Amino acid sequence: MSVGAPESFEKLQTVQPLLEVRNIKKYFPITGGVLRRTIGHVKAVDDVSFTLNEGETLGLVGESGCGKSTLGRVIMRIYEPTEGTLTINGQEISHLKGEALRKLRHQFQMVFQDPYSSLNPRMSVGSLIAEPLLVNRRGSRAQIQEQVESLLAIVGLSPEARVRYPHEFSGGQRQRIAIARALALRPKLIVADEAVSALDVSIQAQILNLLADLRKEFGLSYVFISHNLAVVKHVSDRVAVMYLGRLVELAPKSKLYTQPLHPYTQALLSAAPEPKRHVARERIVLMGDVPSPAKPPSGCAFHTRCPQVMDVCRSLRPELKEHTPGQYVACHIYS
């Protein structure tokens, strides 16, 4: 892709990522007054960059309100990014509109958090799963029916489910329907936004295993958004940690969970319950609340709560840099 010969095998592999997020920003205007003038911005996503390779699963973790769902919706192009570029499978889609965007949507699909609200209650399961195929003109009526049946089988539902309605199913089954719908167009990328958070723990395992099976079978890549560290650890290859709209750390799973670099990641991991008993562990308790994304702190967004805060943190925003191979961190401690 770039000028000159690839220097190493590793470089070669990362030449063409499936998804490239570069300096993405999503600001929501705050309006006020009679004239509805813009008086400020909520910086939901503030300069985020990462890549996702084919077949890879990237976990995206962070507290509520850190902008991970907004980032997911920007990737799905439900929102248009305020700035930055978004490339999927070599095509830039950051600012595409209308027909041009619709034609590309089949490559990336989404599974929503709440299967009770993500399925239109007035459509039968059959027409829900057939809809993406119909909209994208994937074959005749009979062919689509055939595909719907095979999709139902793939996600582990009986063919009779076709004529039923979403309200007749349990949460886990509905999430299977939602997954079948997302899978119908044979996408390359699936953004799963808290896809198991609304489900019972026992059902969560089923859905996670289904997602893992599908990944192998169809060569899918996932952006897996969750606040649950254990779930993310289970499904991800790499994990990105978000705080107040920014990526603070991005590392392979093994590294992130064993030697987290960023103070925020360390605090987050120390707060997660430890399944093994008698393992003494020092808990890092963060003081104060998450600042408002409408008025993020100067410099490093985390400096107001960071236990290791330095002078430079208050004025200079740290960049996400590679600290050890594959492990990126945005913190002044490491520069």
Next chain:
Amino acid sequence: MAVQALHNKAKTGETKRKRVQSPWRLSLQRFMRNRLAVAGFFTLLVIIFVTVAAPLFTPYNPTAINIMNTNLPPSAAHPLGTDGSGYDNLARLLYGGRVDLTVAVAAALMTMLIGVIYGGISGFFGGWIDNLMMRFVDVMLNFPFIPFILALEAIFNTSGELILITVVSLTAWPGPARFMRGIFLQLREQDYVLGAVTIGASKWRIIFRHMLPNTISSLAVLVSMSVAGYVGLDAGLTFLGLGLPLTVPSWGGMLSQASNYIDMRTEPYSWIPPALMIILTILSVNFIGDGLRDAFDPQART
């Protein structure tokens, strides 16, 4: 292993039940369980039946003046007596219902149509379009509509059912429009609408397949409440002499004609029946509306 077993269990079990329960069937079941709504429904059916089949119940023509028989008290020939122009009160009452109901239903459907289109566009597109459209609604909401009716009637130089429907539709749509805008704004953020966007569905598909069917419960309430309101409005306008001319039989017209001190006291049979009909109609339509709202509520699960 354990997980695999769970997996299989989910594959085989649970989805077995006998009848498919479509949202429509469920709504019907819920409606039928609401006694007040069902009572309202049958009352309205009876009212519609007696007005439509009016010739079966009275031999008189509601627009035929009989000067020989003015102000007769109730008798076998005229069960509700006759009024000052010699009209048979029963005939006026029955035929009058046709006019009142037609005007109310037609006006309600018209305002709903305008409201859905206007409010739908405003709520779906949002932004400056929404802003502009809603400011116009604000203006219309504050429009003094009685002078407007007078002006329209003067311009068209006529009065009657058609002009009344037009006038009511032209003046009453902003309320429903604002209401529907709210509904569309809400629906626009629903996950299943966002989901329809992500599968590449067109705007029109999203509007007609995903949004409109989910406004049914609101529409049902809107239409029934409007019908109830417009029955009252028609009667009120006619009573004031702004609605239907007195040659057209209507409930409001009957009230208007009986609205002098003497008739009110001495001829209760001339104004109590139309007043009762107005109240009954409004009540039953309101009950139906309440029933429909509950029946269509997708959040209700049984």
